[in-house]
Amino acid sequence: MQSIVRYSNITKSYGDLEVIKGIDLDIAPGEKLAVIGPSGSGKTTLGRMLMTLEVPTSGTIELDGELLWHIRDKERLIRANEKHLHRMRGSVGMVFQHFNLFPHMNVLRNVTEAPRKVLGMSKEEAAESAVSMLRKVGLEDKLKMYPAQLSGGQKQRVAIARALVMRPKVMVFDEVTSALDPELVGEVLEVIREIAEEGEMAMMLITHEMDFAKEIADRVIFGADGRIVEQGTPEQIFDNPQSERLQSFLKRFRAGYALRD
């Protein structure tokens, strides 16, 4: 089956600092891919390039068989314009570490705004799908609340509903529990687990929650210094790591140290 996402020889530099050093990566439709690695290894950057928040320095990304950042002009590739990006972005969604809810809108508006203004749904239509998403994340009784009135876990669940309601084919979750108090992590992971079980949407799960990754991922990649160092099934990665880099990463992780390399 054709990949939903294909990174081909992608690099990314900030000035002189090369943070992604040539990555090839395919994600199958519906695949749950966990991305782990030390801090600063480029995990977030990888996800942000797919969400079109960061422009790759070289290489290509294909989304559902179509180039994301380029359009083909005969043999050459030229940088795509905003119109092309706008069309492509519809297939991707993202949930952020810091939620990024719209503070001036209540929960319902946060979730209905994009369906209405981007997909052109009617108010009723948008509200209906928003409420069903909010029910899925367990917040159908918070429609009129403002983000400031919610706990971190609730905010993140609204953010997940807001992204889901756009029905992306692939969704990037960038350390969505890292900013939460420990006691609120569970409720968010529970929601993600349920979404993962539904199956049809591919997920790129950037995370430091190793147990969670092990449980729901179909495949895990371990990245360090802008490269993929090792990849495999959760069992291979967590129970039988090959590279020294990964072994020491897991060892330190299990020792409960901070995540710095």
Place this chain on the structure above:
Amino acid sequence: MWDWQYVFEILPELVRALKMTVSATLCGFAVACVGGLLLAAAVRSRYMFLRLAAKAVIGFIRNTPLLVQVFFLYYSLPVLADIKISAFAAGIIGLGLHYSTYLSEVYRSGIEAVPKGQWEAATALNFSKWRTWRNIVLPQALPPIIPVMGNYLIVMFKETPILSAITLVELLLTAKNLVSDTYRVFEPYTLVGILFLAISYPASLLVQRLEKRMNLPRGL
């Protein structure tokens, strides 16, 4: 020295001039609000040409006197470009453009206070640039800057006497005409001062109240 009867005689005319002054201020402010927003957006544009053009306009307007600008609009433009505009139009365009460069800075501070994550969430939800500005960024950027905008409105109001130089019959010129008719200087000019004060002072109190309200903690 102070002649009450004369005061009541000239008051209606001065109040009429005050209305003209207020409407010139409001129209000028409207021009400044729109112009300032366009400049603020242009300065943030991803097109280098727009950024440079906006910065050039801002630098040019800020570094030349308002009086010279309204003179140019009213007296030179007809000669240069065969465009004749009324003193009122020249006045509000002059005032408006001049203050748009300052308001653009106010907008900029409001816009920059909107966290980067808001723009990113808008992109992730595939809002167009225009939608992002209108539905996400401006509704968050504008409320905190309303008091500062209010202050600029008051400053503009007090700058309107400059427009008397292009024959716009606002408060000061009306008073001047009265003085040259009757040779009484005391009452007309004093009344002008009082009328300015009567508008500016309550307005500044209102701005202060708004400021206080904005500064209330709003846990986010």
